[in-house]
Structure formats: structure tokens, C-alpha cells
Amino acid sequence: MDYESEEQLEESLIQKLVGLGYTRVNVKDIASLENHFRQKLNRINSENLKGQELSDKEFERVKNEMIGTYSIFETGKLLRGSELQPYGKINITRDNGESVYLTFFDAKNYQNNDFEVTNQVKSESKYKNRYDVTILINGLPLVQIELKRRNVEMSQAFNQIIRYREETMKDNLFKYVQLFVISNGVDTRYFSNQEVGNFNSNFMFVWTDEKNKWINEIDEFSASFLNPQRLHSMIARYTIFDNAHKSMLVMRPYQVYATEAILEQALNHPEKNGFVWHTTGSGKTITSFKAAQLMSQQESIEKVIFMIDRRDLDTQSIKNFNSYLSDANQIDMTDSSFKLVKQLNSNDSKLIVTTIQKMSNAIKNERHNRKLEQFHNKHVVFIEDECHRTQFGEMRIAVNKWFENAQHFGFTGTPIFEENMGQNKRTTENLYDECLHKYLIKDAIRDKNVLPxxxxxxxxxxxxxxxxxxxxxxxxxxxxxxxxxxxxxxxxxxxxxxxxxxxxxxxxxxxxxxxxxxxxxxxxxxxxxxxxxxxxxxxxxxxxxxxxxxxxxxxxxxxxxxxxxxxxxxxxxxxxxxxxxxxxxxxxxxxxxxxxxxxxxxxxxxxxxxxxxxxxxxxxxxxxxxxxxxxxxxxxxxxxxxxxxxxxxxxxxxxxxxxxxxxxxxxxxxxxxxxxxxxxSAGDMSSFLVEPYENVLERFKQAVLALKNYVAKPEDVDSLYDQGDEAVKKFIELARDVFRKQNQLRFYEEFDWNKISDVIDEGTFQRFQGKYLDVKDEFKKCQGNKESILDDIDFELSLLAVDQIDVRYILNLVQSIDLTSKDQQEKDIEVIKKAMENTANTDGLRLKADLIRKFLEEVIPTLGPNDSIGNSLNEFLAKEREKAVDDFSKETKLSESQIDEMFNEYKLSGGIDSEKLTTELNDLGYGFLQNRKVVKKTISFIKETSEKYTAEI
Structure with a gap:
């Protein structure tokens, strides 16, 4: 069978998008992207600009306002505006001193935006990257699509996205990318943009239809997900801002379909209730809050009350709920029904979060319930999370009698059926009329949203x-x-x-x-x-x-x-x-x-x-x-x-x-x-349990055999470099397969290295891991001229985090060195060095490995039987840090007090004030280009030194 090349797949996708209503435009680099966006901005805001297009200086102010030092989280919020004003807007001062607002995105009506597609946009700075297919909305790159050959894994494309984000998407309009799509034609995934450190491949999602059937093939995916109306809704409506973690969360398809089903029921069938059956762990809280948020924006709905049981208001739940809410909607943890009544009668917000206990008390109390009489016949919507725990008692009956025209929507992962109903003989369907959407445990395990x-x-x-x-x-x-x-x-x-x-x-x-x-x-x-x-x-x-x-x-x-x-x-x-x-x-x-x-x-x-x-x-x-x-x-x-x-x-x-x-x-x-x-599981139990241990063990043995047939011993890996990139790549793929299978195997109680030593012993396994990590480091060094190989490799270093030999393990060995016997001391040191050499140690250990060796070689031999290794280690680290700071001070001309101040700032806030640092470097006489390099170098030094010289090693 002839497979499409990446170029053919790219052209086919663009033609599909044109057929969906996109306009194809020619944007080849960052400069032309900025010029194109400027034209769009002038057209959209022609009335506010009074026919006078933006000057060069004014457009520079636009870029400063839109990009500046904003995080991805902040640009996402700026793009969407607010619930009351759903428009991306900025304010700039014109050359004549007048202030003007400029709109660049309509989050309410998709038809008020221009949808365009371009490809092969080049972005060059220190690194050079070229992006496959870019979707522009009003000239802004809001969706980036990366395509791979059909035999390439999704995780490899995912890693390429992370590299793009780190290298060439930080300081230009590509910071506005909201969604990434990756596809090899037959498999397609989407995920939200994040700061580089927050990307997690587990949050690449498969798009589906309403029945949870996968839509994987790129043409079918495009027709459904990249349809302008659907894509706009995913960006403008179905993205949630997690204020606690400063990250954007794009919703999964079943969450979207459930939310839309609730909205449709609320607006078109207000006389009927409904419930959503989404399995435990699938993110019901996000779905229920989004449904509540969107319904609160509807004129026909008087109030939306998110009601939970007080037993569910643990610390964790409060943090989760409040992180999605605006300050005006924050959960009130008091027992005051008075405050609830005040919220209900206020026009500040239509969305209220409360407990069923507090609501029950409010309608029972004569002093309070007089103020609630207006709600007897109004369209009030109740959202009830974990409804099987909260809505089967007398309080629910009392609330129903008071809010006669209310509509109830429940969420549950485990509905009540006839088989498991209690003494009241009521099922979830009795209470809520009908199930509006299902997402069962078999679906969640298949989608890797939960584990088996x-x-x-x-x-x-x-x-x-x-x-x-x-x-x-x-x-x-x-x-x-x-x-x-x-x-x-x-x-x-x-x-x-x-x-x-x-x-x-x-x-x-x-x-x-x-x-x-x-x-x-x-x-x-x-x-x-x-x-x-x-x-x-x-x-x-x-x-x-x-x-x-x-x-x-x-x-x-x-x-x-x-x-x-x-x-x-x-x-x-x-x-x-x-x-x-x-x-x-x-x-x-x-x-x-x-x-x-x-x-x-x-x-x-x-x-x-x-x-x-x-x-x-x-x-x-x-x-x-x-x-x-x-x-x-x-x-x-x-x-x-x-x-x-x-x-x-x-x-x-x-x-x-x-x-x-x-x-x-x-x-x-x-x-x-x-x-x-x-x-x-609605009768389908196939995916609930993991495979038997014997099955996983057999696959592990086959993976080890394949690896050993290629390289008999870890030492043989070195010879692969002489055979070229493809030979090294094959080792990576074979070794990675072994690590994946062993990682699953090790969590079975039956797993025992001694019982599989005829296949591979633990020491050999660890040495293979060490070689694997060496390969990773070598490819990083050669990144400039090995880009094509890097794009095809997924190192999956998280697999190595399971090793018992880590920083703390080595520290324990160091502190247990026998200082009473020189012979034993030398043996202990040799054991530690060998452990560091033979294990696939973590990046944190690799960063400190030279320090540990130096301490072992220079300090340990000088200690006596009564000396404290821990105290000596702390003193050693402090001196080494002082030397590092002194050397860096001489190199950059920054004073040691300035550097120490940055260390304290980084320790307290996790960041460095780059603007202040830039000013200090200007005072030292640095030019613009040199200043930027030194700022980057200084921030890197502060971060690395803070980790490297900690007393915990």
C-alpha cells in the first residue's frame, strides 16, 4: 500500500479545511504573520480607528500589549475576555495621544471571526523551526497542527510540540496558540497549550462522536472537530481556566456532549430533568461547572444553583471548585443560610454554589423563606454533583416543593438501579427522568482517562x-x-x-x-x-x-x-x-x-x-x-x-x-x-481488569529477547554510533519497549527479579537503562544537526523514574560510609560510584553526580571516626556554591549580593524578575543583544545552582 508522505497529508488537510470554509493564505514567517494580523486588526477595528490604520509605532504597542511577559494562561484569558464582555480586547494609546480599544476575537459568535489556514510558517531565533499547518482566526495563530508519517507514534509528535514551544513559540504571536492537533493520518489527538513544564502526554485526547466512538482518521476528525463552528466552541466555550494551577484545560469530547445535552434540555425542555452518567474519575466536576456556567448566561434561566452535600466539601473539593470560579462565585464555607438568601436575591451573579443542607435550612426558616417566595414559579436550575449521595432524602423533597418550577440535573459515576437501590426504592432515573449522556468505565479506560x-x-x-x-x-x-x-x-x-x-x-x-x-x-x-x-x-x-x-x-x-x-x-x-x-x-x-x-x-x-x-x-x-x-x-x-x-x-x-x-x-x-x-459497565466487563501477570511477563520476555538479539550486552551499545543514526534509533525503540513492559510488570505482587534472572538480571537491566540515558544526552548535544532523528524519537524518560537508585538512595549510601575502617570506606565509596554509573539515574542525580564524586574523593578520606558525614556534606556544598557564585559574579560583573538576592527571590516565588535584572545589566554597560544573552544565562544559573547545591543533594 502506498502511504501518503507528510507533504501529501498536509496538502490534503488544507484542501479539506478550505472545503469547510477556511480561506487559504500565504504566511511564510513571523514577520509576514505579524503583517497579516495587522491587516486583520485594521479591518476589524476600522470604525474605532476612524479609518486611520495603525502606524508602525502603534502596532509595536499592540504587540507589547498582547505578548509582553504574559504567560500562556494569561494570553488565553485575554483572548476570551469575560462572561459579560466575551471579546478579546486591548487598549493602546495612539500616536496623537488618544486612547483606543481594539478587538481581535469574538468569543460569542463564531461568524464574526475570519477562519484561515496556512502552512510551513518559519520561525527563527537561536533555533530554526518550520510548522506544518496553522489555523488563523482573525490573523492570530490559534491552532497548530503537526503531521507525521503513518508509522510514527503520537508521543513523538507530542515531544516535537514541546520543543517548538520551548524554542520558537514563546516571544511572538504563536504564544496565542490555544490548541495543538497532531496526526499521522490514521491517529489524531488534540490538547491545550501550556507552559512547557506542564505538558503531559496523558492529556492528549481522542475526539469522538456523541456515542463515544473514536474519530481518529484525519479527514473525519477535520469534518467534526475543525469545522469552524465546533472549533470556535472548543476555544471560546469548552476551555476551562484552572486558576489554582494557572493552566488552560480543554474539555474532552464526552464532557462537551454532556454539557450541550444539558443546555439543550434546559432551554428547550424546561419541564424535564436529566442526569449525566460519567464514570468515576472522568472529570464530572469540570463538566458540571461548565454546564452551570453556560446556563447562568441564558436569559430564560433565573438562577443556576450548584448544590452539593456538605460531606463532599472537603479541602480538596473546595480548592478544585474555587479554582474554576471567579472571585464573585467563591464557595461560602459558613453555615449561614442568611448569606445564601442574600446571594439568591442579589443581581451580582446568577451562579451560586451551596450545600443542600444550607438550602434546606433557608426554606425552613420563616425569616429567610419570605425572601425566597419570588422563586416559587421561576425557572431555577439545580446542578447536583454526585447526585446518588445527595438527592434521595427529605431535604430534596423539601427543596422541590419550594422551587416548584425548578429543573434538576444530576451527575453520577454510579447510578442507582433496581439492583442497588436502597430502602426508599428510588432509582436515579425515577428522580431525574432520563439519562442525557453516558460515558462508562470501559470508555474511560479505553481512552486512558482512568486506569484499569x-x-x-x-x-x-x-x-x-x-x-x-x-x-x-x-x-x-x-x-x-x-x-x-x-x-x-x-x-x-x-x-x-x-x-x-x-x-x-x-x-x-x-x-x-x-x-x-x-x-x-x-x-x-x-x-x-x-x-x-x-x-x-x-x-x-x-x-x-x-x-x-x-x-x-x-x-x-x-x-x-x-x-x-x-x-x-x-x-x-x-x-x-x-x-x-x-x-x-x-x-x-x-x-x-x-x-x-x-x-x-x-x-x-x-x-x-x-x-x-x-x-x-x-x-x-x-x-x-x-x-x-x-x-x-x-x-x-x-x-x-x-x-x-x-x-x-x-x-x-x-x-x-x-x-x-x-x-x-x-x-x-x-x-x-x-x-x-x-x-x-452496562454488561461489558472486558476492560475493567488488567491482564494476568503471565501475559505481561511473556511480552516482557519477548521484548528482552529482541533487545539482546540486537545488542547482547549494555557495553555493545557504544559500537552502534559507528553504524549511524538509524542503528542508535533502533536501540532506543527496543530498549524503550523493554522499559515500558517492565514498568507494568513491576507493580504485580508476583514480580521478582530472582524468578526471571534467566531472562535478564536486575543489574544488566539497570546498565541498559544507563546506556539509554547516555543516548538521550548524546542526541541532545547533537540537536542542531540531528533534528530529523530527534523528531522520530520518544525517549519516555518518565519510565526511568521508577528506579530505586535516586538522589536520596545515593545520599543514604554516602551517610552510611564506614569511617572506622579505611578498607571498608574504600569499598563503600566504590559501591556508590558503581551505583551512579550503572543505574539510569534521574536528571537531578546526574546534575549532582560530579559533586558527589568530588565529595567522596576529596572530603571523605579526611574524616575521622567521630566526624559527621552529614555536617561535612553541608559544609562542602556551601563552599562549592560560594565558589560557583564567585566565578559567576566575576564572569557577569553582577555583585554577589545581587546574585544572592535573586536566589532568595527564586526560592520564594519560583521565578526571577527579568526586567529588574535587565536594568541592572544596563547599569553595568551591557548592550541590548549581550544583555539578553546574560539575562538568559543568569536565570539558568540561578535555577540550576538552587537545585545543584541543596543540602539534600
Missing amino acids: FNVQYMATFKDKGIDYGDEKVEGIDTQEVFESEVRMRKIVEHILLNHRKLSGNGMYNAIFTVSSTEMALKYYALFKEYIDKMDDPINVTTIFTWQANEDSNEGNQNSENSTSRHGLDNVIKDYNQLFGTNFDTNNFDDYFADVTNRMVNHQKDTPKQNIDILIVVNMFLTGFDSKRLSMLYVDKKLQWHGLVQAYSRTNRVEKDTKPFGNIISYRNLKKATDDAVQLF
Whole structure:
């Protein structure tokens, strides 16, 4: 079969776009792009300009206003204007002193914009790049499309985009690119523009139709996604600004279709409700907020009330909600119904976020409800997130009676059906009339929006010779058996034996869910007993709510845990001692917030600040989202939506080092799992679980065999350079395939290097990784004349982050050097050097490797048995940093105090004031071009030095 070349694919796409209504224009470089935009700006604003086109100086002011030092996030906001004024506008002063507003984008009506297409635009600065196909709207490059040959992976094109963004898209109109599209003709992806450090290949999306069928082929994709009306909506309506992370989030197709279905129902069928069934972890919050935001802009709708249960208003949820909202809509965390009533009667905003408890109190209180009488018959829309938890009780009935003409839209990942309905015998469909859009777990796993699950059922005892793991065993679920200390100890021992390996050596954390607060405290005590004896302990705590008057601990009145609250207070004392905090159950909310923060912000390189295993009863099993959570240990009965919700805490996408959510159940949940998956996958269970270990192992063995057939030993890689780029490229592809498969393999409990040593031993594997990283560095050095190869290579360095040999590992080895014996000292040093040479170490370790070697060679031999290696290391680093600063001061003429000030600024804010630095360099006599080079060099020095000479190495 004859495949299209990139040039043919490019021309075919342009012709398709012309057929969709785009105008083809000839824009060949940045200068002609600016001139073209200037012409458009003059035409669009001819009335404001009073027929007098922009002068050269005025257009320079335009560029300064539009580009300046803005981030991608800021230019995105500038492009869209606001909800009240949806126009991209700037204000400049004309040469005659008059002020004039210039419009450059209409975010409300797509027909008021010009859609054009061009190709092969050159952008040259220090680097030279040429872009494939660029979509211009009103002369601004808002969409960049990069095309590859049919046999090239999407991730390679993704990496090319990152390089373009870093090299030649930062300081010109290409900063306004909102969306990137990459395609090889048969596979197509889209994603939003970001600052370079925030790009994540997991957020490349496949476009679909309303039934979630992939639209991959470039012609079909163009007809659907690049249609001017749809493309305009993706830019103007279906992009969300995450204020907390300063990033733009383009919505996935199912989120778009659900939002549009809600809008259509609200505007054309206000008498009917509706619900959206989008699986847990698929981003329902974004969809529900966007739907609420767009409905609040409709004249026919009086108010839009986003209503959630107070139980869902944890710290994490508040941050997520508020990060998408304007300041006027920020969530009110008080219990004041008075403030809610005031918001409802205000004209400041039609969108209100509140809790069902607060709304219920408002309509019950006579003083408040008189002020709400006006809403009896008005079109008020309620958006209800996680509706299966919030909308089945008496409060919902009371709200319905008050807001007689209200319309309700619910969001759920696990609807209530006849099979799993409660005592009230109501289903989600009973409550909300009809399902407006579905996106099931099978769809989310296929799209890689969530991860599949690896579920293991562990037998903890036998009955009458029958293994408890057999799903047919019944009638043995008694409290006496399950709460046996012997059984509980076996479970704790099993967890502690395997947790390090299954968590990527501390890269991820886990939740352990148990049946009661009493069991949580018993398990905590057992973990504490074992951990106190460990050389390398992990951090375990528990959290739960308690009843005011308990009788479950009646027999424990003489115990320090006589009630669950007393027991939790004792746990929190340990917590305070471990983390240096000051909590107790009187400020439980603060303790909850701190636990949440440590679970979400779990970092491998700060193990003492992490919670490795959190013991819970019900908390954190619904609504809690953390990419760092990868494990769920289960010792309680779970079923239906509760089971899926609990499992789904583990399956948030992070990066390739987290291939699936890991569930280890110490109860017989096989049938309950199968039933729940069957129900919530609409009968299609095929993608819910990961493949069996044996299948993955066999593919790993085949990948290793292919690599060894090409290069028998890691040392043989060096000879490939003599054979040319293609030979090295083949090694990269074969080695990468091995790393990918091993990365998935290592998270299975069955994985053991000793059992596969006949295929490859761990040392050889690590040496191959080291060679792989060397190849990456070599290609970076040769980037100028090896561009064609770089565009075809995806190094996937995130795979190497799983290595146990990292900066902290090396630091531990350094601090454990035996200073009492010279012979042993030399052996210890040799071990450390070999570890750094033979491992695919992280970029952070590579940056500091020379420093470590120098410390080993020059300082360690001078230390005596009573010296502190840690203190000596700190002193060494401080001196080396002083030398580096002194050398840089002499090179640039910047004073050491100026450099230290920049270090402090970078430490506090994460950035450098480049304008101030430019002024200081001007004062030192630097010319314009030289000034720019030194500014860039200084910023790089500050960043690298801040990392390189830290006491943590």
C-alpha cells in the first residue's frame, strides 16, 4: 500500500479545511504573520480607528500589549475576555495621544471571526523551526497542527510540540496558540497549550462522536472537530481556566456532549430533568461547572444553583471548585443560610454554589423563606454533583416543593438501579427522568482517562479444608473470625512485606479500608507495633468520624481507647509527634485537611512528610481524588456503587510509572466485584481488569529477547554510533519497549527479579537503562544537526523514574560510609560510584553526580571516626556554591549580593524578575543583544545552582 508522505497529508488537510470554509493564505514567517494580523486588526477595528490604520509605532504597542511577559494562561484569558464582555480586547494609546480599544476575537459568535489556514510558517531565533499547518482566526495563530508519517507514534509528535514551544513559540504571536492537533493520518489527538513544564502526554485526547466512538482518521476528525463552528466552541466555550494551577484545560469530547445535552434540555425542555452518567474519575466536576456556567448566561434561566452535600466539601473539593470560579462565585464555607438568601436575591451573579443542607435550612426558616417566595414559579436550575449521595432524602423533597418550577440535573459515576437501590426504592432515573449522556468505565479506560484495576483476593483463613479464596464459601462471615488478632497480624505482615514494592518504593501511597472504627484502631496498634521495629519504617495513620454516645466499646472502659474518639486522640498524638503538628479531635477539620494534603501531595523524595498508608472506615472512599494514590487494601464488605467508588480512588492517571490501580482484598469480594462491574459497565466487563501477570511477563520476555538479539550486552551499545543514526534509533525503540513492559510488570505482587534472572538480571537491566540515558544526552548535544532523528524519537524518560537508585538512595549510601575502617570506606565509596554509573539515574542525580564524586574523593578520606558525614556534606556544598557564585559574579560583573538576592527571590516565588535584572545589566554597560544573552544565562544559573547545591543533594 502506498502511504501518503507528510507533504501529501498536509496538502490534503488544507484542501479539506478550505472545503469547510477556511480561506487559504500565504504566511511564510513571523514577520509576514505579524503583517497579516495587522491587516486583520485594521479591518476589524476600522470604525474605532476612524479609518486611520495603525502606524508602525502603534502596532509595536499592540504587540507589547498582547505578548509582553504574559504567560500562556494569561494570553488565553485575554483572548476570551469575560462572561459579560466575551471579546478579546486591548487598549493602546495612539500616536496623537488618544486612547483606543481594539478587538481581535469574538468569543460569542463564531461568524464574526475570519477562519484561515496556512502552512510551513518559519520561525527563527537561536533555533530554526518550520510548522506544518496553522489555523488563523482573525490573523492570530490559534491552532497548530503537526503531521507525521503513518508509522510514527503520537508521543513523538507530542515531544516535537514541546520543543517548538520551548524554542520558537514563546516571544511572538504563536504564544496565542490555544490548541495543538497532531496526526499521522490514521491517529489524531488534540490538547491545550501550556507552559512547557506542564505538558503531559496523558492529556492528549481522542475526539469522538456523541456515542463515544473514536474519530481518529484525519479527514473525519477535520469534518467534526475543525469545522469552524465546533472549533470556535472548543476555544471560546469548552476551555476551562484552572486558576489554582494557572493552566488552560480543554474539555474532552464526552464532557462537551454532556454539557450541550444539558443546555439543550434546559432551554428547550424546561419541564424535564436529566442526569449525566460519567464514570468515576472522568472529570464530572469540570463538566458540571461548565454546564452551570453556560446556563447562568441564558436569559430564560433565573438562577443556576450548584448544590452539593456538605460531606463532599472537603479541602480538596473546595480548592478544585474555587479554582474554576471567579472571585464573585467563591464557595461560602459558613453555615449561614442568611448569606445564601442574600446571594439568591442579589443581581451580582446568577451562579451560586451551596450545600443542600444550607438550602434546606433557608426554606425552613420563616425569616429567610419570605425572601425566597419570588422563586416559587421561576425557572431555577439545580446542578447536583454526585447526585446518588445527595438527592434521595427529605431535604430534596423539601427543596422541590419550594422551587416548584425548578429543573434538576444530576451527575453520577454510579447510578442507582433496581439492583442497588436502597430502602426508599428510588432509582436515579425515577428522580431525574432520563439519562442525557453516558460515558462508562470501559470508555474511560479505553481512552486512558482512568486506569484499569489489578484486583487480588487474598485468603486469610480456611474453613473445613476449603480455601477462603473460593468464592463459593458462605456462612463464615462472623465477627469473631474476621476480628481475630492472629488473622489481623497476618494481614499487617502481608501489607508491610509487599507495600514498598507495590508502591514503587514509596512513590505512591495507599488506603486501607476496614469495617469499623474499633477495627481501625486495632489495625493501627498492630502497624505501630511492627513499624517501631523496622529499620526503614513507613508512615501509617488513621482517620474516621465517631458517634457522640458510643456503646461499641463498652467492654473497654479501662482501655486508653475506651471510645473511638479517645482512640483517635491517641493516634493524633502520634501524628503530631511524627509530623510536628498540633491537632486533636477538637480541631478535627484541621487534622482532616492536613491528612488530605499529605495524601494528595505525597512525594517520593520527602518520605518523612508522607502518609504511606491511611486506615479508614468510610472516609476518603468517595470524592477523594489523588494521582498519588495507587493502592487500596480492603478488609470489609463492599458492594455495588460503594465498591466501584472505593476501587476508583486508585485509578487516577498520573504517568507511565502508574499502570493501574492496585486492589488487594482480604475479603471474598470476587462475586461482589463481578456484579458491580457488570452493572456499571452496562454488561461489558472486558476492560475493567488488567491482564494476568503471565501475559505481561511473556511480552516482557519477548521484548528482552529482541533487545539482546540486537545488542547482547549494555557495553555493545557504544559500537552502534559507528553504524549511524538509524542503528542508535533502533536501540532506543527496543530498549524503550523493554522499559515500558517492565514498568507494568513491576507493580504485580508476583514480580521478582530472582524468578526471571534467566531472562535478564536486575543489574544488566539497570546498565541498559544507563546506556539509554547516555543516548538521550548524546542526541541532545547533537540537536542542531540531528533534528530529523530527534523528531522520530520518544525517549519516555518518565519510565526511568521508577528506579530505586535516586538522589536520596545515593545520599543514604554516602551517610552510611564506614569511617572506622579505611578498607571498608574504600569499598563503600566504590559501591556508590558503581551505583551512579550503572543505574539510569534521574536528571537531578546526574546534575549532582560530579559533586558527589568530588565529595567522596576529596572530603571523605579526611574524616575521622567521630566526624559527621552529614555536617561535612553541608559544609562542602556551601563552599562549592560560594565558589560557583564567585566565578559567576566575576564572569557577569553582577555583585554577589545581587546574585544572592535573586536566589532568595527564586526560592520564594519560583521565578526571577527579568526586567529588574535587565536594568541592572544596563547599569553595568551591557548592550541590548549581550544583555539578553546574560539575562538568559543568569536565570539558568540561578535555577540550576538552587537545585545543584541543596543540602539534600
